[in-house]
Amino acid sequence: MTVSTTTSPDTATVTTSKPTRVYIFKRFERFWHWAQALLIMGMALTGFEIHGTYALLGFEDAVFWHTTAAWTLIGLWVFAIFWHLTTGEWRHYIPTGEKLIAVAMFYAFGIFKGEHHPYKPTQLRKHNPLQLLAYLGFKLAMAPAIWITGILYLYYNDWAAWGLSWLDLETIATLHVAAAFALVIFLVGHVYLTTTGHTFFAHIKAMITGWDEQE
Amino acid sequence: MKSLREIIFHIGNSLFIAYLALLIFSLFSNPASAAVSKGSTADHSKFEELKGPFKSGPEVTKACLKCHTEAAKQVHKTTHWTWQFKNEDTGQLLGKRNVVNNFCISTQSNIGACSSCHVGYGWKDKTYDFTVEENVDCLVCHDKTGAYDKKKLREGKTSMLAKSAQTVGRTSRTSCGACHFKGGGGKAVKHGDLDPSMDAPDIFVDVHMDADGLNFSCSTCHTTDAHMVTGSRYTPKAQDISGIDVPGKSDGSRATCVSCHGDRPMKDEKLNDHTDRIACQTCHIPHFARGDYPSKMVWDWSTAGKMNDKGKPFSTLDQADNEIYSSKKGDFVWQSNVVPEYRWFNGSVEYTLPTDKFDPSKPLEINRFKGSADDPNSLIWPIKLMRGKQPYDTVNKTLVTPHTTGKDGYWKTFDWQSAITKGMEIAELPYSGQYGFVATEMSWPIAHMVAPAKEALGCEDCHSRDGRMTDIDGIYIPGRDANPWLDIGGFAILTMTVFGVGAHGALRFFFNKRNNKA
Numbered sequence: 001m002t003v004s005t006t007t008s009p010d011t012a013t014v015t016t017s018k019p020t021r022v023y024i025f026k027r028f029e030r031f032w033h034w035a036q037a038l039l040i041m042g043m044a045l046t047g048f049e050i051h052g053t054y055a056l057l058g059f060e061d062a063v064f065w066h067t068t069a070a071w072t073l074i075g076l077w078v079f080a081i082f083w084h085l086t087t088g089e090w091r092h093y094i095p096t097g098e099k100l101i102a103v104a105m106f107y108a109f110g111i112f113k114g115e116h117h118p119y120k121p122t123q124l125r126k127h128n129p130l131q132l133l134a135y136l137g138f139k140l141a142m143a144p145a146i147w148i149t150g151i152l153y154l155y156y157n158d159w160a161a162w163g164l165s166w167l168d169l170e171t172i173a174t175l176h177v178a179a180a181f182a183l184v185i186f187l188v189g190h191v192y193l194t195t196t197g198h199t200f201f202a203h204i205k206a207m208i209t210g211w212d213e214q215e
Numbered sequence: 216m217k218s219l220r221e222i223i224f225h226i227g228n229s230l231f232i233a234y235l236a237l238l239i240f241s242l243f244s245n246p247a248s249a250a251v252s253k254g255s256t257a258d259h260s261k262f263e264e265l266k267g268p269f270k271s272g273p274e275v276t277k278a279c280l281k282c283h284t285e286a287a288k289q290v291h292k293t294t295h296w297t298w299q300f301k302n303e304d305t306g307q308l309l310g311k312r313n314v315v316n317n318f319c320i321s322t323q324s325n326i327g328a329c330s331s332c333h334v335g336y337g338w339k340d341k342t343y344d345f346t347v348e349e350n351v352d353c354l355v356c357h358d359k360t361g362a363y364d365k366k367k368l369r370e371g372k373t374s375m376l377a378k379s380a381q382t383v384g385r386t387s388r389t390s391c392g393a394c395h396f397k398g399g400g401g402k403a404v405k406h407g408d409l410d411p412s413m414d415a416p417d418i419f420v421d422v423h424m425d426a427d428g429l430n431f432s433c434s435t436c437h438t439t440d441a442h443m444v445t446g447s448r449y450t451p452k453a454q455d456i457s458g459i460d461v462p463g464k465s466d467g468s469r470a471t472c473v474s475c476h477g478d479r480p481m482k483d484e485k486l487n488d489h490t491d492r493i494a495c496q497t498c499h500i501p502h503f504a505r506g507d508y509p510s511k512m513v514w515d516w517s518t519a520g521k522m523n524d525k526g527k528p529f530s531t532l533d534q535a536d537n538e539i540y541s542s543k544k545g546d547f548v549w550q551s552n553v554v555p556e557y558r559w560f561n562g563s564v565e566y567t568l569p570t571d572k573f574d575p576s577k578p579l580e581i582n583r584f585k586g587s588a589d590d591p592n593s594l595i596w597p598i599k600l601m602r603g604k605q606p607y608d609t610v611n612k613t614l615v616t617p618h619t620t621g622k623d624g625y626w627k628t629f630d631w632q633s634a635i636t637k638g639m640e641i642a643e644l645p646y647s648g649q650y651g652f653v654a655t656e657m658s659w660p661i662a663h664m665v666a667p668a669k670e671a672l673g674c675e676d677c678h679s680r681d682g683r684m685t686d687i688d689g690i691y692i693p694g695r696d697a698n699p700w701l702d703i704g705g706f707a708i709l710t711m712t713v714f715g716v717g718a719h720g721a722l723r724f725f726f727n728k729r730n731n732k733a
Contacts, residue, residue: 052694052695053702055679059673059678059679063674113730156488168691169691170691173691173696174698177697177705178701178705184709185708188709192720
């Protein structure tokens with residue numbers, strides 16, 4: 001197992017000393033994460049306004065910002081997919097059953113007893129197996145669902161030209177909103193779980209600096 | 216070198232002279248009194264035939280027809296002349312001669328009075344000969360003096376005829392408006408989007424007719440060939456799919472917005488995407504009766520006939536001098552800046568004619584705009600919904616055509632029974648002898664008084680829970696519509712998640728403290 005103890009990620013040297021800090025999240029990954037967080041929260045806010053849940057910016061501005069954020073995020077994802085493929089980072093999302101039960105048991109019981117997290121992130125496996133499954137679900141199910149329905153929603157007038165006139169707007173809109181609910185619920189769980197590190201802000205700090213401080 | 220004072224003096228002098236010249240020029244160049252209308256090759260004041268004096272309207276028409284040999288024959292073919300219209304889609308025979316409305320109700324027995332708005336002379340009753348050429352009233356449309364008055368002419372006052380004949384020209388807002396701004400028996404009564412403020416409207420009342428701007432006349436859009444005016448209320452073009460009209464590639468009519476603007480005229484493509492289902496008028500005429508006059512919204516005939524203390528008919532005015540009660544006509548409601556109602560409309564209108572039976576237990580739609588979300592030819596249109604109560608035959612369950620005008624009409628006798636009997640007799644319709652009052656509704660398309668673009672509806676006027684599209688069904692409108700089960704389920708799970716993580720956190724906090732103590 002290789003971990004870094006140097007302060008500069010670019011000149012990381014590999015040692016086998018006792019791990020204290022691990023460089024987990026690369027610079028692009030952190031940028032991607034926070035930009036995506038901002039865009040998704042913005043889209044949730046404007047999206048539910050478009051849905052009619054409340055009035056905040058006004059429908060016209062809400063649509064403008066929702067659409068702008070959507071295209072920006074799609075652009076970001078094109079880069080992110082490229083980055084994952086070229087760097088081999090995609091391997092972090094290969095599902096594994098190893099320690100899966102242990103991690104689940106930890107969040108259900110162990111965490112209350114002051115037990116240590118059964119999983120330690122490394123540069124080869126930065127996510128614990130439960131977390132990995134959740135993110136995989138986000139990437140392979142939630143995100144495509146909301147994007148496909150969103151793009152169809154946006155291009156409603158071109159359905160006939162695309163040979164999709166059998167679709168109906170109510171179905172697409174309903175699926176889009178359903179996916180949005182799933183994303184917002186994911187977000188609540190995700191944000192809460194950031195507080196479950198060895199300190200309250202440990203995970204957030206790791207996502208900002210890239211360094212995971214381990215006990 | 217000239218001093219500064221001198222220069223200023225000279226400039227001032229020149230400006231003053233220019234101002235005087237302008238003033239004199241404007242005094243002698245009033246377009247309304249110009250003998251030659253713009254672009255005309257003929258000065259009608261030089262024609263021997265038009266010297267007059269004329270003793271009657273038909274005499275003027277005879278003079279016109281000496282040169283305009285086909286004019287009367289052309290007019291004879293128009294709805295303006297026949298007051299009859301065959302709707303080829305529904306097979307119904309319509310036109311003012313046949314339909315009933317919920318304003319003055321019917322022309323049949325009252326034609327002597329109603330024909331004051333006919334483009335002809337002498338229509339008093341059923342015996343009128345529609346083939347007489349000199350009975351076409353040329354001046355009612357082509358007079359430019361503004362002094363031509365059919366009512367005065369009927370009283371035998373003919374002094375204005377020669378002057379009118381010598382100065383004829385194209386139709387104008389004023390000449391069309393002489394009838395169309397006063398439909399239903401008074402200013403702004405009937406249409407809601409046509410009233411005398413359009414004689415010389417400003418840009419806020421009508422962007423196209425703006426007298427200081429584009430200055431359109433009615434015929435700028437209602438293009439006319441051989442006296443056949445385009446744009447019909449009986450079969451309106453609800454959706455113009457022919458695009459911008461250019462010679463060789465057009466339907467020859469400019470009586471739709473699309474004729475000039477095309478179907479994607481806006482800068483924002485998402486707005487343009489709306490034109491497949493929404494008429495331009497829906498957003499661009501956000502209110503009707505936007506001019507100086509309120510429109511009549513309700514006419515309740517059932518309360519007519521009350522007398523004052525002296526046993527005389529009376530009328531009541533509101534603070535703005537609108538008649539809100541008349542013994543002759545009943546109760547009225549007037550409104551300005553009215554939010555239209557909205558309907559799916561494919562251009563087909565079905566009437567309840569006096570021969571059609573109906574169910575009097577619910578409001579009767581005297582005319583019904585056909586169309587639906589499933590019909591690709593339907594657009595969402597703004598309408599004025601005119602509500603009223605009017606007499607009907609309680610046994611035959613049909614509308615009646617009461618005789619209201621003349622010595623033996625309701626407005627003199629205040630006796631419904633005799634008025635209906637007489638009216639139905641002249642209309643040759645069966646009447647059981649039993650009458651009552653039925654609530655009625657009529658739809659009038661709103662297509663005029665187009666507002667400046669910045670006054671058009673905003674998104675949330677329709678994209679909101681209680682917006683303007685509340686009554687429009689068959690279509691999913693984001694912001695208005697939502698799957699209730701999804702919302703309930705979604706928010707329930709979201710709430711449970713928030714409570715779930717809250718509880719998890721609280722437990723962590725609690726156990727953490729206890730573990731630390733231990």
